[in-house]
Amino acid sequence: QVQLVESGGGLVQAGGSLRLSCAASGRTFGSRAMGWFRQAPGKEREFVGGISRSGGGTYYADSVSGRFTISRDNAKNTVYLQMNSLKPEDTAVYYCAAGPPYSGTGSSLTAYDYWGQGTQVTVSS
Secondary structure, X not given: OOOEEEEOOEEEEOOOOEEEEEEEOOOOXXXXXXXXXXXXXXXXXXXXXXXXXXXXXXXXXXXXXXXXXXEEEOOOOEEEEEEOOOOHHHOEEEEEEEEEEOOOOXXXXXXXXXXXXXXXXXXXX
């Protein structure tokens, strides 16, 4: 079992920045690719970005590429989402997710088997 707890959400003005954290329990964090997703009201959950087990590989949805950065610290069992130049359309609940051990990264919901409870990000115009 892996428990994921997100933090760092809040209210920010357009153009501002936020850094989300996701702390994982257990000893398998370093063996799992991690992802960030978001879900706006009335919309489906969508992929934001992912990071490989080592942190050496990252990829992003087109909508956030160049503005968001994912990183991880395997010694701290934590993955981060740095969000810059935020826009009102970035408003959503943000979720981190963990993939199965030793699997690759993926952009679909089914590529991940553990999810956090989510943290709200609201960007005002």
